[in-house]
Amino acid sequence: MFLSPAAAVLLLLPTVLCFTSSPTSRNSVGNTVGLDNYSVNENASSTSSLIPELNDASRSISSNEQLLPSSPFGVIFDMDGTLIKHSINFAEMRQRIYEVVDADPIGKDLEKDCVLEMPQRLTEEGQRKCHEVFVDIEQRAVDNMQLQDGGAELVQFLIESGLKTAVLTRNMEKNVAHMMELYKNEMSINDDVTIFEPIVARNTKANPDDDEPLKSKPNPDGILHICKLWGCEPSEVIFVGDSANDDMSAANRAGCGGAVLLQPGGCQLDTDSGYAVGDTEAEIMERTPSLCVESLSDLKLCIESVLDEQEKNDVVQSEVSGEEDNYVYSSDSFSVTIPSIGVKGV
Structure with missing residues (x-):
């Protein structure tokens, strides 16, 4: 899970x-x-x-x-x-990249896949054209x-x-x-x-x-x-x-x-x-x-x-307990013992 x-x-x-x-x-x-x-x-x-x-x-x-x-x-x-x-217009990106792939000597025989990964399998010219497509679409997205x-x-x-x-x-x-x-x-x-x-x-x-x-x-x-x-x-x-x-x-x-x-x-x-x-x-x-x-x-x-x-939960888990005139404050992140100080009533 x-x-x-x-x-x-x-x-x-x-x-x-x-x-x-x-x-x-x-x-x-x-x-x-x-x-x-x-x-x-x-x-x-x-x-x-x-x-x-x-x-x-x-x-x-x-x-x-x-x-x-x-x-x-x-x-x-x-x-x-x-x-x-x-x-980003993904429909346009897919269309334009696949057009480059189909026109590429290597890409024309490849099965259509992720447009971000396919350019790596193309010729240098195909990779250059794909790069131009990405730059164009992403620049328009940046401008807007x-x-x-x-x-x-x-x-x-x-x-x-x-x-x-x-x-x-x-x-x-x-x-x-x-x-x-x-x-x-x-x-x-x-x-x-x-x-x-x-x-x-x-x-x-x-x-x-x-x-x-x-x-x-x-x-x-x-x-x-x-x-x-x-x-x-x-x-x-x-x-x-x-x-x-x-x-x-x-x-x-x-x-x-x-x-x-x-x-x-x-x-x-x-x-x-x-x-x-x-x-x-x-x-x-x-x-x-x-x-x-x-x-x-x-x-x-x-x-x-x-x-x-x-x-x-941190508040609930913080416990104050008296033991031998000491107070113990504890939580998930810390624990400290403080000596009890007696104060006589006036």
């Missing part, structure tokens, strides 16, 4: 908690906050729509199963469609980049709460830097302050001397790399993304404590890069989120609830 067990019960506001399945069933794509029903974007390709299979996926929500880790260490964000509004609603407030809250924040994206590092500047401006943060650390993009190497960059999502290597740098376990991390294929698969394969699927407006958008996905029960489970939210503001409410519950 991909989710961490919990000793404490996660409290979610009943006014925003609902399930995608019927009230008589406890099987769903996970708990949904602020999202009554899924709907498919009318412009999305049929290959990218996972809504029917997600609704059929079975993840039981038992009383001892956490939707998010009870003591989160940090939050890893996808960028496109998550921290910023969906602006807008922050996701509620994003700045969520990131500000996480930083103030002492949680780490990082970005894992299939976009390029330079485009992530532009996104980070927009967040800094919105949050009124100085340029010398880093709000996302580390940033892992499709051209990021785990070590400078490595020949190849880290494998992109749905491979879990990027998440594991970030956890290693943070010095924490994946079970202590929440991963947030808008793609079931890429983001939820990567999060579940890495063993993240929370796999949060963001569906703004309740819509499944076209984020399909063209690779085939399996339909076995295990493969569907990999794409199944533990929590679905309609907005980053709803996610902020959920994390606030988790942190409030954690604080309450």
